[in-house]
Amino acid sequence: xxxxxxxxxxxxxxxxxxxxxxxxxxxxxxxxxxxxxxxxxxxxxxxxxxxxxxxxxxxxxxxxxxxxxxxxxxxxxxxxxxxxxxxxxxxxxxxxxxxxxxxxxxxxxxxxxxxxxxxxxxxxxxxxxxxxxxxxxxxxxxxxxxxxxxxxxxxxxxxxxxxxxxxxxxxxxxxxxxxxxxxxxxxxxxxxxxxxxxxxxxxxxxxxxxxxxxxxxxxxxxxxxxxxxxx
Amino acid sequence: xxxxxxxxxxxxxxxxxxxxxxxxxxxxxxxxxxxxxxxxxxxxxxxxxxxxxxxxxxxxxxxxxxxxxxxxxxxxxxxxxxxxxxxxxxxxxxxxxxxxxxxxxxxxxxxxxxxxxxxxxxxxxxxxxxxxxxxxxxxxxxxxxxxxxxxxxxxxxxxxxxxxxxxxxxxxxxxxxxxxxxxxxxxxxxxxxxxxxxxxxxxxxxxxxxxxxxxxxxxxxxxxxxxxxxxxxxxxxxxxxxxxxxxxxxxxxxxxxxxxxxxxxxxxxxxxxxxxxxxxxxxxxxxxxxxxxxxxxxxxxxxxxxxxxxxxxxxxxxxxxxxxxxxxxxxxxxxxxxxxxxxxxxxxxxxxxxxxxxxxxxxxxxxxxxxxxxxxxxxxxxxxxxxxxxxxxxxxxxxxxxxxxxxxxxxxxxxxxxxxxxxxxxxxxxxxxxxxxxxxxxxxxxxxxxxxxxxxxxxxxxxxxxxxxxxxxxxxxxxxxxxxxxxxx
Numbered sequence: 001x002x003x004x005x006x007x008x009x010x011x012x013x014x015x016x017x018x019x020x021x022x023x024x025x026x027x028x029x030x031x032x033x034x035x036x037x038x039x040x041x042x043x044x045x046x047x048x049x050x051x052x053x054x055x056x057x058x059x060x061x062x063x064x065x066x067x068x069x070x071x072x073x074x075x076x077x078x079x080x081x082x083x084x085x086x087x088x089x090x091x092x093x094x095x096x097x098x099x100x101x102x103x104x105x106x107x108x109x110x111x112x113x114x115x116x117x118x119x120x121x122x123x124x125x126x127x128x129x130x131x132x133x134x135x136x137x138x139x140x141x142x143x144x145x146x147x148x149x150x151x152x153x154x155x156x157x158x159x160x161x162x163x164x165x166x167x168x169x170x171x172x173x174x175x176x177x178x179x180x181x182x183x184x185x186x187x188x189x190x191x192x193x194x195x196x197x198x199x200x201x202x203x204x205x206x207x208x209x210x211x212x213x214x215x216x217x218x219x220x221x222x223x224x225x226x227x228x229x230x231x
Numbered sequence: 232x233x234x235x236x237x238x239x240x241x242x243x244x245x246x247x248x249x250x251x252x253x254x255x256x257x258x259x260x261x262x263x264x265x266x267x268x269x270x271x272x273x274x275x276x277x278x279x280x281x282x283x284x285x286x287x288x289x290x291x292x293x294x295x296x297x298x299x300x301x302x303x304x305x306x307x308x309x310x311x312x313x314x315x316x317x318x319x320x321x322x323x324x325x326x327x328x329x330x331x332x333x334x335x336x337x338x339x340x341x342x343x344x345x346x347x348x349x350x351x352x353x354x355x356x357x358x359x360x361x362x363x364x365x366x367x368x369x370x371x372x373x374x375x376x377x378x379x380x381x382x383x384x385x386x387x388x389x390x391x392x393x394x395x396x397x398x399x400x401x402x403x404x405x406x407x408x409x410x411x412x413x414x415x416x417x418x419x420x421x422x423x424x425x426x427x428x429x430x431x432x433x434x435x436x437x438x439x440x441x442x443x444x445x446x447x448x449x450x451x452x453x454x455x456x457x458x459x460x461x462x463x464x465x466x467x468x469x470x471x472x473x474x475x476x477x478x479x480x481x482x483x484x485x486x487x488x489x490x491x492x493x494x495x496x497x498x499x500x501x502x503x504x505x506x507x508x509x510x511x512x513x514x515x516x517x518x519x520x521x522x523x524x525x526x527x528x529x530x531x532x533x534x535x536x537x538x539x540x541x542x543x544x545x546x547x548x549x550x551x552x553x554x555x556x557x558x559x560x561x562x563x564x565x566x567x568x569x570x571x572x573x574x575x576x577x578x579x580x581x582x583x584x585x586x587x588x589x590x591x592x593x594x595x596x597x598x599x600x601x602x603x604x605x606x607x608x609x610x611x612x613x614x615x616x617x618x619x620x621x622x623x624x625x626x627x628x629x630x631x632x633x634x635x636x637x638x639x640x641x642x643x644x645x646x647x648x649x650x651x652x653x654x655x656x657x658x659x660x661x662x663x664x665x666x667x668x669x670x671x672x673x674x675x676x677x678x679x680x681x682x683x684x685x686x687x688x689x690x691x692x693x694x695x696x697x698x699x700x701x702x703x704x705x706x707x708x709x710x711x712x713x714x715x716x717x718x719x720x
Contacts (some may be wrong), residue, residue, distance in 0.1 A: 026443055048565075048568075049568070050568060050569065050711075050714050051711060051714065052711050053714075069573050069574070072569065072570060072571045073571055075569075075662060076570075076571075077569055079565065081566075082562065082563055082564065082565040082566065082717075083563065083565055083566040083569075084563060084566070085501055085562075085563045085566070086562060086563070086638065086639075087498060087502040087638065088495075088498065089475050090499070096494075096495060097570070099490075100491060100570050100717070101570075101571050102571075106673055110325050117491040118607055127476070128475060129475055129502070131639070149571070165547045195542070229322070229554040230495065
């Protein structure tokens with residue numbers, strides 16, 4: 001589904017990302033882990049064509065992301081609060097995203113009622129602007145919005161951070177459901193090793209912009225990762 | 232401890248985004264500040280002579296004293312809108328071992344460094360100098376000056392007390408309106424007794440104790456209040472959350488694929504102070520025509536000002552709001568760039584918004600037909616020129632915008648987002664139409680000159696799709712610079 005060839009990003013002679021060849025199969029769920037500055041967000045930004053690669057290309061379902069916009073039809077993402085519109089209420093934001101993804105109000109309503117337990121009665125019908133919600137609640141809104149419109153690729157940067165335990169567990173279920181029938185490709189980055197190994201079929205460890213480990217998840221993966229990061 | 236906080240303050244000032252702004256803005260702001268200072272100084276020095284001439288039988292100082300009360304009330308109104316207690320870094324200071332009392336004292340003292348307290352000095356000091364030169368007693372003048380400076384501080388403190396409730400705002404407005412009405416219709420001479428009070432501060436230097444007493448009183452009221460409420464969830468530091476009423480704007484759906492953006496832009500304008508201000512300014516500027524269209528000096532001659540005003544009135548929203556496209560969307564620009572929309576749709580929504588605004592302003596300016604068909608025709612030409620030439624020109628200049636705008640910030644003296652584009656805007660908006668008109672008017676005739684502008688507009692409209700597609704490509708190239716620029720706070 002996603003193929004990156006010889007991709008690199010260099011800022012002032014400082015290589016922040018350099019990945020030779022990397023491929024993600026359709027329906028895979030990928031966990032990206034690495035310490036701060038490893039290049040996780042840079043990789044996502046390249047994939048979303050928010051920054052330009054210094055070398056190489058990324059293809060999303062065969063489309064070179066920097067040349068053609070049509071990957072946006074089936075790709076959705078939540079990276080950070082710059083994906084939220086602060087002066088809208090949660091419902092207005094969902095409907096706005098729905099309109100962009102050709103979903104009518106009823107479709108969006110069906111989707112968000114599935115996540116009512118996700119929201120703990122703290123978000124819907126509160127008549128509050130998104131900018132006045134807490135960080136955790138903002139994150140929940142962003143994650144749910146990224147699921148609107150049956151995307152085939154979902155990109156979530158640090159989705160577990162700032163979430164309460166109940167929602168973390170629910171989010172793990174959601175990600176597992178998405179990838180169950182190999183229909184949706186999910187890319188998740190996280191600093192929480194146990195959560196990310198729980199939800200991913202494959203874990204990619206980045207260090208200083210390079211892939212240092214690429215593992216199929218199995219029972220020993222978490223211990224492996226803990227060993228790796230404790231050194 | 233105070234010196235440590237001051238050091239922090241020093242850094243926050245010199246490292247602030249305002250201070251590191253571009254050189255052009257610095258120059259502009261410096262000139263603006265100088266201009267204000269000179270204005271007030273001239274006003275201060277001139278008031279004495281003006282008062283002496285207007286009311287020759289009365290001591291000019293007494294005449295000036297009469298109007299000080301109006302100044303103070305208006306000052307209070309302006310402060311009510313624009314001045315807030317500075318609280319910026321106090322959240323970080325709360326948990327550090329500094330006495331709360333020190334922080335509150337510090338915040339109250341810091342509030343002194345405000346244009347509201349400094350600008351009046353540029354009036355008062357020259358005025359006092361003139362008084363001294365005219366032979367008023369030195370001690371008396373100095374104490375009068377001191378009293379007034381103290382009273383400005385009192386105003387500063389009163390503002391923080393009344394700021395909490397809109398009730399006080401209406402009280403001040405009522406007092407002001409009733410006072411002015413009483414005075415105007417000669418029911419009761421309000422200003423004379425109040426003027427006498429201010430004058431007595433000159434007559435009896437020891438009366439300075441009264442303002443000083445007031446200062447002490449209001450300072451302690453403020454101090455107690457802020458000390459009691461110095462908690463995150465309490466008045467001083469918390470911000471008010473508004474209950475939102477959502478609206479659907481279903482009638483905008485007729486605009487098809489750009490409808491979601493138009494709805495969003497209307498919410499953007501309606502729910503954020505600074506964009507809202509641009510709409511209010513556009514409506515206020517509709518009245519600008521009254522100055523020119525009622526003056527036979529402009530209407531009968533073939534003045535270039537008529538053309539200028541027509542473009543200005545119909546294009547006010549285009550200039551005011553349009554100059555900061557797409558910076559208005561900077562906070563969520565990444566979302567728009569990765570969502571299921573093309574750059575073309577996004578820009579088209581802005582273009583349609585501009586065209587709607589020109590149409591609306593044109594309709595709203597219809598009452599000017601009262602002053603004749605010629606003015607109506609000029610307004611239509613202004614609108615057509617705006618739609619055909621200025622809309623694409625502005626969209627092109629917008630590609631240079633890469634400065635973030637924080638929607639939450641107040642519109643007062645806010646220059647966030649200013650850059651090169653805002654200066655270059657003057658070329659298509661003013662210089663080109665006025666130059667073309669003047670030239671054609673000089674060489675041929677007035678009718679031909681406005682005809683040329685009309686044709687330029689029509690040409691622009693005829694080729695709009697072609698030009699628009701070119702613009703989309705320029706935007707696509709500049710997108711990455713915008714993504715980076717908009718993230719820098």
